[in-house]
Structures are given as structure tokens and as C-alpha cells.
Amino acid sequence: MEQHVHQKEDQVKRILAPLTREAIASLRAGDIVLLSGVIYTGRDAAHKRLVEALDRGETLPFELKDQVIYYVGPTPEKPGQIFGSAGPTTSYRMDAYAPRLLDLGLKGMIGKGYRSDEVTESIKKNGAVYFGAIGGLGAIIGKSVREAVIIAYEDLGAEAIRRLVVEDLPLTVLTDSQGNDLYKIGQAQYLEWRESHDAE
Amino acid sequence: MREINVGEVTKAVRQLAMDANYYLPEDVKGRLVESQKKEKWILASDTLGRIINNADLAAQEQLPMCQDTGMAVVFVELGQDVHLVGGTLEDAINEGVRQGYADGFLRKSVVEDPLNRINTKDNTPAVINLSLVPGDRLKIQVAPKGFGSENMSQMKMLKPSDGLAGVKEFILKVCREAGPNACPPIVVGVGLGGTFDKAAALAKKALMRPLDQPNAKPFYQDLEAELLDEINRLGIGPQGYGGQTTAIAVAIEYYPTHIAGLPVAVNINCHATRHKEIIL
Numbered sequence: 306m307e308q309h310v311h312q313k314e315d316q317v318k319r320i321l322a323p324l325t326r327e328a329i330a331s332l333r334a335g336d337i338v339l340l341s342g343v344i345y346t347g348r349d350a351a352h353k354r355l356v357e358a359l360d361r362g363e364t365l366p367f368e369l370k371d372q373v374i375y376y377v378g379p380t381p382e383k384p385g386q387i388f389g390s391a392g393p394t395t396s397y398r399m400d401a402y403a404p405r406l407l408d409l410g411l412k413g414m415i416g417k418g419y420r421s422d423e424v425t426e427s428i429k430k431n432g433a434v435y436f437g438a439i440g441g442l443g444a445i446i447g448k449s450v451r452e453a454v455i456i457a458y459e460d461l462g463a464e465a466i467r468r469l470v471v472e473d474l475p476l477t478v479l480t481d482s483q484g485n486d487l488y489k490i491g492q493a494q495y496l497e498w499r500e501s502h503d504a505e
Numbered sequence: 506m507r508e509i510n511v512g513e514v515t516k517a518v519r520q521l522a523m524d525a526n527y528y529l530p531e532d533v534k535g536r537l538v539e540s541q542k543k544e545k546w547i548l549a550s551d552t553l554g555r556i557i558n559n560a561d562l563a564a565q566e567q568l569p570m571c572q573d574t575g576m577a578v579v580f581v582e583l584g585q586d587v588h589l590v591g592g593t594l595e596d597a598i599n600e601g602v603r604q605g606y607a608d609g610f611l612r613k614s615v616v617e618d619p620l621n622r623i624n625t626k627d628n629t630p631a632v633i634n635l636s637l638v639p640g641d642r643l644k645i646q647v648a649p650k651g652f653g654s655e656n657m658s659q660m661k662m663l664k665p666s667d668g669l670a671g672v673k674e675f676i677l678k679v680c681r682e683a684g685p686n687a688c689p690p691i692v693v694g695v696g697l698g699g700t701f702d703k704a705a706a707l708a709k710k711a712l713m714r715p716l717d718q719p720n721a722k723p724f725y726q727d728l729e730a731e732l733l734d735e736i737n738r739l740g741i742g743p744q745g746y747g748g749q750t751t752a753i754a755v756a757i758e759y760y761p762t763h764i765a766g767l768p769v770a771v772n773i774n775c776h777a778t779r780h781k782e783i784i785l
Contacts, residue, residue, distance in 0.1 A: 335548070335746075350622070380569045380612040389610065390569040395653045395686045417653070417744070418686035439555055439744055440653060440688030441571040441777045444563040462624055463572075463612050475555070477548075477746065488685055488745050495546050495747030496740040502545075 322471075323371035324412045329434050332478045334485035338436065339473040344373040344415070346467040348394050351458055352402040359405065366457035366466060369406060373413035375438075378463035379447065388450035388469070390443030393417045396435070400424050407431040415476060419488060428480050435480035437487070442475070449474045506588045507641040509785055511597035514589075514645065517783045518601025518631075521647035522577055523609035525781040526569040529560040532716040533692075533778045536753040540690060549748025553690075556743065556776055571777045574611035575649030577602045577631040580713060584640035595633060598645075603627040614652070634706065646713055648780035654691060657683035660705055660770035672697065672769050673732065679771040680736045680752065685745025688775035692716065693736065693755045696770040698762035708772035711756035713780055720757055729755045743776075 320328045322342035332338065345367060347355065355365055376396055380389035396416030403414065404427035412433045417440040420428075428435055438446060452470035459465050479487045537557050544550035563570035579598050583589075591597075606613055606628040615629065616622040632650075659679045663671045676695060683691065696707025719726040732755045742748025753776070762768060 337551075378572060378612060378614070380572050380574060381610045383568070383610045389612075390563075390572040390574075392572045394573070395656065397686065417688065419684060437685075437744065437746075439552060439559075440685075441573075441651075441775055442555060442559045443572040444566070444568040444570055445555065445559045447568065447572075448562075462626070463614070477744075491548065491747035492740045492742065492745070493747075495549070495742060498546065499740070499749070 319473075322373045322413065324373060324434070325371070326432065329412060329432060329482050332434055332481050334478050334481045334487040334490055336478040338476045338478060340373070340436070340476055341472045341474070342470070344375050344469050344471055345456075346377050346379070346469060347374050348376050348378050348464050349398050350461050350464045351466050352399050354458055356402050356405060367468070370410035371412050372410075373415060374406070374411060375469070376414065376416035380443070380463070386447075388447050388453045391447040391450065392441050392443040393438040396420060403427065407433050420480065425480055425484055425486065428482065429484040432482045434478060434482055436476040437479040438474070438476055446474065506586055507584075508588050508590050509643055510591040511589055511594060512591055513785055514594065514597040514643070515601040515604065517645055517785060518579065518598050518647060519605040519608065521645065521781045521783060522602055522605030522611065522649065525647050525649050525779045526574045526609065526611055527567045528564050528781070529570055529777065530715075530780065533753070533776070534560060536716055537690070537776065540750040540753060544748055544750055546742065546748040548746045549742045549750060552743040552746060552748075553750060569611055570779075571651060571775070572612060573614065573651035573653060574606070574628075575651045575779070576615055577606075577628060578634070578648045578650045578709065579631045580634045580646040580648070580710070582636050582638045582644040584642045585637050586641035587643055594635070598631055598633055599629040602629050602631045634709070643785040644782060645785070646780055646782040648713060651688075651775055651777065654683070654687040654773045654775040657687040658708070658770070658772045660701070660708075660768065662701065663767040663769055665765070665767050667767060672767070673735070675769055676732055676771055677735060677739070679773070681739055681741070683773050684741055687773045688777070689741055689745060690743055690750045690753045690776050692774040692778045693732070693752055694772040694774065695755065695757040696772070697757060697759040697768070699760040699768060700762075701768055703760055704768035704770040705772070707758040707760060708770040711758040712772055712774050712778065714756045716754040716756075725757045725759065729757055
């Protein structure tokens with residue numbers, strides 16, 4: 306196994322969104338990343354609408370090329386706050402839609418949890434990346450949002466599509482562009498490591 | 506007969522909904538801190554550290570610790586010597602949820618119909634569990650339930666011959682399948698016995714128990730400890746990145762059942778295991 310996820314926190318990679326081919330190529334499953342730049346929010350209902358729009362031959366409310374979608378439904382912001390609490394939602398519910406968006410140029414997804422084999426294959430095929438945000442890290446992640454504007458489907462409330470400007474959003478690479486999966490590697494390496502330590 | 510105006514119920518539920526979302530209970534926080542000290546796997550210990558920092562930040566600034574502020578699950582123990590006046594209990598609870606979720610800037614995640622999916626925009630209705638108890642007090646617990654973990658819960662009607670081994674196997678299977686989706690470290694609520702519906706209600710009730718309070722019966726106490734150890738040997742770890750802290754507690758509730766049956770329900774809660782209570 307090439308990479309080892311037994312990583313120290315000072316080995317953090319800083320990257321910008323929209324993503325470049327070079328940045329994606331440099332990322333490996335298990336890397337800890339701080340992401341800055343422009344990203345879009347979208348979860349269940351928004352994905353359904355995006356794909357329905359494509360089925361009708363309409364253009365999407367934003368250009369997908371090189372963009373990152375964050376699977377999140379934030380809490381309403383308190384007065385004086387830029388953004389509410391904003392941890393990730395579970396990604397598998399977007400699996401039915403993700404390959405189609407990746408084929409259209411989407412390069413990054415942020416969420417949590419397992420993806421289907423179809424999504425992993427599509428990530429490899431399209432040279433994309435799946436980032437994990439820590440589930441429930443709502444308060445901390447909300448603080449890394451500098452700007453937030455609703456750009457589509459306002460009637461969906463928490464599920465509306467928002468354009469965000471983020472600074473140092475804390476993420477972990479879950480599936481890299483080669484299809485390496487942190488959930489498999491991390492758990493296997495941990496079990497191997499534990500076995501060697503139990504034996505000592 | 507003691508009279509309680511349902512307006513007090515509304516007021517209490519409003520406050521409990523906010524407090525539950527801002528302040529992680531001390532027992533849960535304590536287990537996370539304890540687990541972080543024991544974690545030797547760096548990605549796991551780092552992840553636990555971030556989860557603890559998030560809970561501290563949420564409490565300090567009164568922010569929801571998680572964006573999924575849940576469907577409001579409300580447990581009510583109503584003393585049979587209490588006379589409620591001024592309206593119905595159900596309306597009073599839902600009004601409290603409505604006010605708490607609006608005034609507390611909490612996310613409204615409830616849709617009025619599972620298939621047509623129109624948001625009710627005020628997070629009502631709550632899921633209310635009512636039990637009548639002796640006395641003249643009214644106890645209310647509000648437990649916002651996020652669906653990352655709720656979606657990973659399962660129940661099964663086992664055969665009596667499946668026995669203890671079958672029960673353990675099923676619980677471990679549910680935890681393994683939940684993996685990172687349920688936001689580990691998780692709290693595992695298990696309901697055993699009763700009927701199909703009773704087992705599920707018991708599993709939910711088990712999640713209400715303080716983590717440092719094991720089942721009173723030694724047999725189930727031992728089973729809770731054994732299952733916690735076995736779940737943590739799966740290696741899933743915090744957020745599924747690998748590590749020993751997959752669960753921070755297992756709580757089992759049981760009830761008599763039929764000679765032909767062995768219902769088992771597993772209700773999973775995420776690390777943001779939230780609940781707050783008040784006694785009126």
C-alpha cells in the first residue's frame with residue numbers, strides 16, 4: 306500500500322476550489338486538507354431537481370465544470386452570523402445522481418459515508434475526488450464560510466443551492482482520483498497495526 | 506389532583522429543544538474525552554479532538570453542534586395525579602417545538618408526508634412517547650434525532666432458537682453496515698422482546714439512558730459491556746477512518762415476549778447524542 310493514513314496533523318494540504326487537475330492528482334485518500342474558494346451546496350431535493358432539469362434539456366443554475374458540491378443543509382444563521390451550522394449529510398443518498406454530474410465536469414464532492422461502486426468508478430473515470438467532512442462538525446465548519454448566497458431553488462429552504470466562499474474548510478480525502486478509499490485503507494491499516502501491537 | 510397548565514409544557518419544550526441542540530450532555534462529552542485519551546491511532550484521536558472542540562464551540566456560542574437538529578423526539582412521563590389544563594398535551598408539545606426551532610435558529614427538517622415531501626417549515630409534529638406513571642409530576646425529555654444515524658437503524662424478528670448468539674450477531678451486523686454513515690462514535694440502543702413495535706420503542710428508550718448508567722440487571726449489564734467491546738473491535742473508528750472508538754456505549758432495554766418470538770431492534774445514535782429533560 307503506497308500511502309499510510311497514520312498521519313500527523315501538521316501534514317495538512319491547502320487547496321483551492323474550483324479544483325485544478327494538478328491539485329486533484331496530488332491528493333491521496335487519507336490526506337487532511339484545508340479547502341478555500343468557491344463551492345456549491347446541494348443535497349437530496351436539489352440533486353433531484355438538477356437531474357430533472359438535465360432530463361428536460363435545460364441548463365443548470367451554475368456551471369459544473371471543475372466545481373465542488375457540498376452535501377449540506379445548514380441551520381438558519383443567527384443574527385450577525387454569515388452561515389449557520391453546516392456539517393455534512395450522508396452521501397449515499399446522492400449516489401443515484403452523482404455519476405451524471407461527474408460526467409458533466411463536476412470534480413469534487415464533500416459529504417460523509419460510503420459511496421456506491423458506480424460512484425467510485427465514475428470518480429476514477431472523471432479524475433474527480435470525494436472529500437469527507439466530519440459528520441456533526443456543524444459549528445466549526447459553519448465558521449469557515451465567508452460568504453453565502455442562495456442561487457437556486459430557494460423554496461427548498463435548507464436544501465436550496467447556495468454559492469459559498471469558504472476559507473480553510475477542514476476535510477479529509479475519502480476517495481482519490483485513483484479510486485483509493487480511505488474507509489477501506491484506514492480500517493484495514495488500523496486493524497493490521499492493532500494486531501501487531503497486540504502481539505507485542 | 507395537581508393542576509399544570511399546558512402553557513408550562515410549551516415553555517419547557519421550547520427551551521429543551523434549544524438547549525439539547527447547543528449543549529452536548531456531560532456523560533457523552535466525558536466518554537468522548539476518555540476515548541480520545543485511549544486512541545493511539547492518530548487520525549482517530551485527531552477526529553475525536555475535532556468533535557470535542559466542536560461541542561465546546563457550540564456550547565460557548567450557543568450554536569447547534571450539528572446542522573441536523575433532528576426530528577424532535579419527546580418522552581413524557583405523566584403522573585396520574587396531574588390534571589392538565591388550558592389545552593391538549595400534544596398541541597402544547599408541538600407549539601414548544603415550533604417556538605424552539607424558530608427562536609433557536611434550528612433547522613426545520615420535517616416533511617408532512619413521506620412521499621410528497623412538503624416541508625412543514627416549523628419542524629412539527631414531534632414524535633411523542635407518553636407513559637402514565639404514579640405521582641403528581643410531569644417529566645419531559647426532548648431528544649433531537651438526526652437521520653444520518655436514524656437511517657442506519659434496523660429491526661428483525663429473530664427465532665427463539667437464534668438465541669443470544671443470533672441477537673449479538675444481528676447487533677454487530679447493524680453496526681458494521683452503519684459504518685461511517687451513522688457518524689461514529691455511536692451510541693447503540695437495543696430493544697429486545699415485546700412485539701414488533703415494542704422492540705423499536707425500547708431501542709429508542711435505551712438511547713435516553715445516561716451513558717454511565719448500565720442496565721440494572723447484571724446479565725444485561727455484562728452483555729452491554731461485551732457488545733461495546735466487540736463493536737469497538739470492528740476497527741471502524743471515529744467517522745470510519747479506522748480506530749478503536751466505534752461506539753461509546755451500548756444500552757439494552759428488554760420486555761417479556763411471546764413463546765414464538767425474539768424481536769430485536771437496534772436504534773443507532775451519532776456522537777451528537779442529544780437529550781435534555783425537566784421535571785415540572
